[in-house]
Amino acid sequence: MYYCDPCDRYFNSDNSYNQHVENSSAHRNFEPSDDGYYSSNAEPEFECSGCDSWFWSSVARENHHISQHGHRYCTPCKRMFMNENNLMQHQHSKVHQGFPMKCPFCPTQYTTASALIIHLESGRCPSGSNRERINAAIRHLDKNHVITTPLMEYSSPSFTNIATERSWNGLCYECSMCHRGFNTLQGLNGHLRSPVHDQRMYRCPGPSCGREFIVLSGLVQHVESESCGVMRFANVQKSASGGIDKMVRKMIGS
Incomplete structure (x- = not known):
């Protein structure tokens, strides 16, 4: 068996493993080393919510979560839940019994508040909502920095870093910030539009936690796990059903 550590996948043959490394976009920035493994100076972007593992x-990451x-x-x-018992309770809750979370702007439905926020952050909602607009709204609501970090400055919502053909280094399209390589210019620009290089403007309000997050959906997923006792999962869903602003106001106590 051949194992790909960055992707947490096994392959039955050397040929299938090599094809995976050659064709997978997750390996565009990797180079083979003498021991047959692949290495890179770039940092993986996707953190496991259940342990300290990171993935490309x-x-x-999803495969790792499941396996x-x-x-x-x-x-x-x-x-992710703290233990198996919490998962079982969740699976018997209203979330899995036909009570979806509806987007207030379009017909789509989601099972959790965090999933709805991911939809709104993505920019795919017809309302025009996106990550920058949500961040600006939360900064306006959270003037006392209960769930936001008091950073000196925030990037402008109107600013977009767009790569050009000048990003080609002879082997790949290279990100000037993390030096990760991409096979296409479109792939690099997708990377730049993602929140990976954004500041960590959100933090858990739990008194013994202080964990920071780049996007609101990351913070809400953390709160939904009930690992810090900030809010019960059901309360998050109930408050979010009245609007994301209502949920945020409940989190910051206003």
């Missing part, structure tokens, strides 16, 4: 793609944390991970909700 969301697919690899290593399946006893406490809800695949439909993409949500």
Whole structure:
């Protein structure tokens, strides 16, 4: 068996493994070393919510969640729980009994508040909502920095870093910030539009936690796990059903 550590996948043959490394976008920035493994100076972007592992793609992280944390991970909700008992309670809750979270701007429905926020952050909602607009709204609501970090400055919502053909280094399109390589200019620009290089403007309000997050959906997923006792999962969903601003106001106590 051949194992790809960045992707957490096994392959039956050397040929299938090599094809994976050659064709997978997760390996565009990798070079073979003398021991047959692949290495890079770039940093993986996707953190496991159940342990300290990091992965080069969301697919690899999802595979890891299922294979290593399946006893406490809800695949439909993409949500990690503290233990198997909490997962079982969740699976018998209203979330899995036909009570979806509806987007207030379009017909789409989601199983959790965090999934709805991911939809709004993505920019795919017809409302025009996106990550920058949500961040600006939360900064306006959270003037006392209960769930936001008091950073000196925030990037302008109107600023977009767009790469050109000048990013080609002879082998790949290289990100000037993390030096990760991409096979296409479109792939590099998708990377630049993602939140990977954004500041960590959100933090858990739990008194003994202080964990920081780049996007609101990351913070809400953390709160939904009930690991810090900030809010019960059901309360997050109930408050979010009245609007994301209502949920945020409840989190910051205003």
